[in-house]
Amino acid sequence: MVKNQEKIGVVIALGMNGEGILKDEDYTIFVPFALPTEKIKYKVLKVSKNCVYGKLLEVLTPAEERVRTKCKVFTKCGGCQLQHLRYSAQLSAKENNIKTCFSKIANLKVEVMPAVKGECEYRYRNKLQLPVRQTENGAILGFYAENSHRVIEIEDCEINGYYVQSIIKAFKRYFTEYNVKGYEEQTHSGDVREITVKEVGDKLIITVVTLSRILPHKEELLKILREEIKQDFSLYQNVNSAVTNVIYGKEFILHYGKGEYQAEMFSVKYKIGVQSFMQVNTSVCHKLYSAVREGLNLNEKTIVIDAYSGAGLMTALLAQRAKKAIGVEIIKEAVDIANKLATDNGLKDKIINYCGKCEELLPKIIKREKQENNDVAVVLDPPRKGVDIKVIKAILESDIDRIAYVSCLPSSLARDIGLLVGTLEEKDGEIKRVENPTLRYNIELIKPFDMFAQTKHVETLVILNKNK
Numbered sequence: 356m357v358k359n360q361e362k363i364g365v366v367i368a369l370g371m372n373g374e375g376i377l378k379d380e381d382y383t384i385f386v387p388f389a390l391p392t393e394k395i396k397y398k399v400l401k402v403s404k405n406c407v408y409g410k411l412l413e414v415l416t417p418a419e420e421r422v423r424t425k426c427k428v429f430t431k432c433g434g435c436q437l438q439h440l441r442y443s444a445q446l447s448a449k450e451n452n453i454k455t456c457f458s459k460i461a462n463l464k465v466e467v468m469p470a471v472k473g474e475c476e477y478r479y480r481n482k483l484q485l486p487v488r489q490t491e492n493g494a495i496l497g498f499y500a501e502n503s504h505r506v507i508e509i510e511d512c513e514i515n516g517y518y519v520q521s522i523i524k525a526f527k528r529y530f531t532e533y534n535v536k537g538y539e540e541q542t543h544s545g546d547v548r549e550i551t552v553k554e555v556g557d558k559l560i561i562t563v564v565t566l567s568r569i570l571p572h573k574e575e576l577l578k579i580l581r582e583e584i585k586q587d588f589s590l591y592q593n594v595n596s597a598v599t600n601v602i603y604g605k606e607f608i609l610h611y612g613k614g615e616y617q618a619e620m621f622s623v624k625y626k627i628g629v630q631s632f633m634q635v636n637t638s639v640c641h642k643l644y645s646a647v648r649e650g651l652n653l654n655e656k657t658i659v660i661d662a663y664s665g666a667g668l669m670t671a672l673l674a675q676r677a678k679k680a681i682g683v684e685i686i687k688e689a690v691d692i693a694n695k696l697a698t699d700n701g702l703k704d705k706i707i708n709y710c711g712k713c714e715e716l717l718p719k720i721i722k723r724e725k726q727e728n729n730d731v732a733v734v735l736d737p738p739r740k741g742v743d744i745k746v747i748k749a750i751l752e753s754d755i756d757r758i759a760y761v762s763c764l765p766s767s768l769a770r771d772i773g774l775l776v777g778t779l780e781e782k783d784g785e786i787k788r789v790e791n792p793t794l795r796y797n798i799e800l801i802k803p804f805d806m807f808a809q810t811k812h813v814e815t816l817v818i819l820n821k822n823k
Contacts, residue, residue, distance in 0.1 A: 356382055356407055360399045363415065366391050369448050371455075371766075373436030373811040375411075382407045387501075388430055388439060390418040420444040425477065425513045433501035435514065436811040446470040449803055449813040456765040461773030462788050463798070470803035470813070471646075474638040479808060480515040482635050483522065483552040484602065487530075487537040489545050494530035494537030496523065496550060504540060514809050516554050518586065522561070525583035526550055532579075533572040546571050548595060549602055555616040555627045559588040562629055564602060568594050570610070577611055589614050591629050603630075620644065623671045623700050631692075632665055636806045643804045643814060644672055647759045650800060650818040651732045653677045658729040660720060662713050662746065663736050667693025667706070673734065674705040682708040683716050714745035721753035732757040741767030744781050747774045751795070758796070758819040763806070768815055772798070775819060797822050 356362075356379065366375035366389045375389025377397075384407040386397045394416035397409040414421070420441040429438050437445045450467045457463045473479050485496040488506040497509040512519050529535055530547075538545040549564040561580070563570060570576070570592045577590065589612025595604030607629055615628035620641060627633055634640035647669070653659060653676035661670040664682030666689050674680035674697070684690050690710040697706040709716050717733075724731050733755050735742055741762070750758070758775065762768035770786060773779035777792040796819040806814040 356380075356399060356402050358399055358402055361396065361412065362399065362409075363394065363396050366393045366395060366418075369440075369451075371452055371811070373440075373448075379407070381405060384409055386411050387436070389414070390421055390440060392416075392418045393421070428497075428507050428509055431500060432498045432507045432509065433503075434498050434512070435809045438513075438809045442476050442808065445808070446472070446803075446805060449805065453765045453768075453801065453803060453813070453815055456769040457772070457801070460766060460769040461776070462778045463769075463773060463776065465798060465801055468800060468802040470805050471639065471642050472805055473636050473642075473808065476808045477513045478516055479636045479638070480512075481554040481633065481637055483512070483515050483519055483550075483554075485523070485526075485550040485552075487526075487545075487547045487549060489537035489539045494535060494545075494547065496526060496530075496537070518552065518554055518559060518584070521583045521585070522550065522552055522559075525579050528579050528583070529572070529576050533575055535571050538566065543598055551602065553627060553629075553631075553633065555618055555633075557586055558616045559584065559586055560591065560612075560614075560616070560627070560629055561588055562591040562593050562603075562607075564593045564595050564604075566594075566596055568592075568606075568608075570608075573610060588612055589616075589629075593629075620668065621672055621675065623668065623675070623696075625666075625668050625671075625696055634806065636808075639804050639806045639814070643761065643806070643816060644669065646802060646804075646816055647734060647761065648672060648676050650816065651734070651757055651759050653732070654730075656730050657732055658724045659732045659734065660717065661734045661736075662717065663738075664693060664708065665689050667696045667708060669734065669736065670706055670708065671696055671700055671702055674702050677705070677732075678729070680706050681720060682706065683713050683720070684708065684710060685712055686710075714743060714749045717746065717749045718753050721755065725754075731755060732759070734759045734761070735771075736761040739764045739767065741771045744774070747771060747781075750775065754821070756821045758817075760817045760819070761814065762817075763812060763814050765813065765815060768817065772817055772819070794822055796820060 364377040368376040374385045374387045377384040386409040396413040401408040424438045457465045487496045495508040497507045536545040538548040551562045553560040590610045592608040594606040615626045657677045659673045659677045661682045664670045664684045670680045670682040693708045777795045799818040804814040
């Protein structure tokens with residue numbers, strides 16, 4: 356097997372990243388956009404010891420599950436990986452990926468429930484991020500190609516809301532009519548680095564990320580936005596002069612509109628601003644948060660701890676069903692917002708928010724609540740990398756009764772569940788399998804939620820009950 360060689364093979368499986376997997380002698384070959392059962396022609400791009408990475412050249416025998424894609428830049432843009440796969444098969448693939456992660460990583464054979472769908476397979480995203488780059492023909496905006504900083508110019512995006520078309524049209528006019536420069540990464544120069552949008556109900560929060568505090572032709576931009584966008588909107592400027600991949604700098608300037616808008620979930624009213632976290636798929640988010648509450652069997656005797664509570668929405672939703680909800684969050688600004696959210700919704704007496712590290716606060720909180728003979732449950736909704744090992748140890752030492760774990764990455768989820776259940780352990784900084792383990796928790800359910808249709812990503816809820 357050598358680089359640039361063209362070969363023919365049959366795809367035998369679908370990988371974690373949505374790529375087709377083939378076997379050839381001792382090599383495992385990964386070819387994006389190829390599907391199981393397909394006979395394909397591919398080009399060898401990279402050869403390592405046992406792995407080969409290839410490029411799909413031609414589908415000689417298509418799979419029954421292959422469908423015509425909607426997007427003009429599919430395979431070029433890095434946003435979607437599964438648009439060519441029938442939606443029902445996408446769901447099955449994600450369920451299998453979760454099951455595979457639990458088997459290979461956590462050494463657990465598990466049953467995975469059917470994935471929960473959203474209202475729409477397309478047009479579901481309420482958040483948009485468009486990097487802007489300067490070219491010989493002027494500024495362009497679009498999405499990054501897979502594993503690169505090369506921007507693929509777009510006119511629309513099938514998984515984002517319909518608002519994306521008017522946003523792109525407006526900013527193309529702005530760049531062209533007023534000669535506004537996009538960002539040049541090599542020279543760290545230009546006017547506009549990024550455009551971001553949040554859709555809150557039928558309203559938009561638009562942010563222009565600039566290299567300096569100057570927003571060129573601000574009034575002209577506002578005029579264009581009013582002409583092209585038929586929704587209420589706010590316009591922010593964010594200043595980011597750092598040489599970094601982080602989108603936002605510290606300074607936000609509101610140029611137009613209210614700045615934040617109200618939303619509601621299960622009668623809890625909350626505000627979304629320019630820096631607020633929000634799930635990308637509103638309809639699936641409702642179903643996920645409802646399942647968390649139901650899965651924990653909350654009642655008037657339950658103290659529930661939201662261990663990564665952020666701005667407090669989940670904490671408030673839990674407080675509606677529990678005796679008391681306790682939020683733990685390390686960022687003070689988020690804790691302040693969570694406290695105001697509790698007050699605004701008449702839940703101040705049922706919510707306590709602490710600012711600090713989970714591994715330091717959890718043992719103290721749980722010990723106190725258990726001494727008062729309270730039933731204690733914990734919700735974990737960490738970043739993609741999963742829960743810090745110190746938090747895992749703190750939970751195990753605290754003897755929690757029930758745990759709900761929400762994750763957007765099956766591999767880190769499987770690792771953490773293995774550590775909690777007891778099939779894995781941490782020794783000298785390494786995660787190792789435990790032979791003949793005594794399981795600390797029963798896995799009550801593993802339920803995927805398809806928050807990210809047409810992509811390789813999936814949100815998963817796991818409910819653990821203490822093994823008595």
